[in-house]
Amino acid sequence: MAEHRLTPPLTEAQVRGLRVGDTVTLDGIVFGVRDATLIRIFDHGQAPPVDLAGAVCLHTAPNVKKVGARYEPVSVGTTTSMRMDRFTEGLLDRYGVRALIGKGGLSPESSTHLQRRGGVYLAITGGAAALETTQIEAIEGVWWEDLMPECLWKFRVRGLGPLTVAMDAHGGNLYADVQGEARRRLADILARLGVKS
Numbered sequence: 001m002a003e004h005r006l007t008p009p010l011t012e013a014q015v016r017g018l019r020v021g022d023t024v025t026l027d028g029i030v031f032g033v034r035d036a037t038l039i040r041i042f043d044h045g046q047a048p049p050v051d052l053a054g055a056v057c058l059h060t061a062p063n064v065k066k067v068g069a070r071y072e073p074v075s076v077g078t079t080t081s082m083r084m085d086r087f088t089e090g091l092l093d094r095y096g097v098r099a100l101i102g103k104g105g106l107s108p109e110s111s112t113h114l115q116r117r118g119g120v121y122l123a124i125t126g127g128a129a130a131l132e133t134t135q136i137e138a139i140e141g142v143w144w145e146d147l148m149p150e151c152l153w154k155f156r157v158r159g160l161g162p163l164t165v166a167m168d169a170h171g172g173n174l175y176a177d178v179q180g181e182a183r184r185r186l187a188d189i190l191a192r193l194g195v196k197s
Contacts, residue, residue: 003162009054010098012118018165020172024122025161026056029140030101032153034061034079038087040144048152049143053096056122059084059103061149064139071139076155077129080104081121092117101163105175111167121167123174135160 001021006014007028018024031052040046062076081102088110091097100106101122106114114120124132141154166174190196 008056008099010056011054012098015098015118015120016169018120018168019170020165020168020174022165023162024165025159026163027158027160028156030056030058030155030157030160032060032062032076032151032155033057033084034059034150035083036147036150037144037152038084038091040147042087042090048095050141050152050154052091055095055097056099056101057091057097058101058155060153062153064149071142073133073136073139073155075129076133076136078103078124078126078132081106085110088119089113092119105166105173108173108176111171111173111176114167114169115171118169120165120169122163123166124161124163132160 001023002019003023003025004018005025005027008026008030031050041048059079059081060076061079063074064071065074078101081100081104084102085107088100088106091100092113097119099120099122101124103124103126105123106121110121135157137156137158139153140156143152145151164174165172
């Protein structure tokens with residue numbers, strides 16, 4: 001397992017160099033997206049106002065405060081990704097996103113898209129919003145403020161992580177591995193108890 005320090009935008013070669021279990025720390029620009037943002041892009045057909053080629057997108061709806069014309073982060077936590085799973089293919093294929101950060105993983109279908117397009121899913125520790133917020137140097141942009149807080153956010157980060165490569169571009173999937181191991185252990189326990197599964 002390797003450690004990587006990367007600066008978006010990411011290339012396909014960089015992403016294909018990541019393997020399940022590796023850790024990643026990010027410096028630079030990360031875009032915040034959530035359900036309403038993605039519904040506007042894909043269901044309502046409104047293209048994002050920024051270039052997402054090579055981008056890293058964080059599943060979030062941050063708590064912020066407005067100071068003058070700018071926003072400052074108060075608490076930038078990460079939300080469960082599965083609600084946004086159906087948008088993974090479009091983010092990768094249509095807009096060239098290379099990495100998604102979230103909690104809980106994505107579907108087997110999304111794993112296939114990550115393999116085909118050279119994408120990666122990076123897991124962040126749930127409940128660590130306080131730490132995550134300290135790793136955001138500034139909010140450099142916000143679009144679609146009518147969706148607040150589910151706007152499209154542009155965060156400048158320093159040392160965001162460590163993030164775990166949970167789904168890679170080679171079919172590796174920590175969530176599937178854990179589920180498989182849990183099923184094996186359950187079968188062993190039931191067998192020792194004399195219970196037929």
